[in-house]
Amino acid sequence: MRAKVLGALGEPLPMHRIAEKLNSERSNVTGIIDRLEARGLVERRSDARDRQVKNIVAAPAGAVLARNFRRSLGFAAEPLAALGPDDRVQLRDLLRRMVDAEA
Template identity: 35%
Template sequence: MPDATGAPGPGPAHPTKTQLIELLAHVLSAHVADFTAAAAASDLTASQAKTLGVLRRSPASMRSLATSLACDASNITGIVDRLEKRALVRREVNPEDRRIKNVVLTEEGERTIDTVRETMHRTQQALDKLSGEERTELYRLLGTVFPE
């Protein structure tokens, strides 16, 4: 919570779940706005950049992408088509089931999502305020609350 000067204060000693949810909503909103602007600077929609981010972790089937991105499978086809046209992803046959196509990030796709992340200036500046130990603790806490 900001103090009279606008600087963030220490916050409540024991925040309620509601207070935590409000703060998470504020942080997420700022992150999404920053991510959307960084994606646009790379000539991507937020959905296209999110797809590249999901694929950064590992290749995925179209169905799996739709689930991860919480959207209809028909939307994924259009997103992947546009990313493939730019050589940011490619489709490969799943070795375990040849009927399934996996979507794989290309080297250019990796560079592009890295650029998006690097140009998220507001998020980068916010994280720069933390020490290495604080970033480690935040990473651990977020991983505990929202396991992958």
């Protein structure tokens, strides 16, 4: 889940948007952000338009980790290339069901 959060941080996001992107509870995301922040992988920053909102931003170390993680998933690109768009959607949905069943 921490890798998913880091991967979702292409731009500064408030925690509620991260929770929406990951289909997760806000309280769960808060705990994940706390752990990532403690490791120096993300930072909380006040929003320029609304000082009460805290945006989550990948720290330099977190951005490098997320980039390396994405690169490490390259092994799946070739087998997935043989699947058409509909098959990829079906595979994604099946994998989500598997992950959700484990949670």
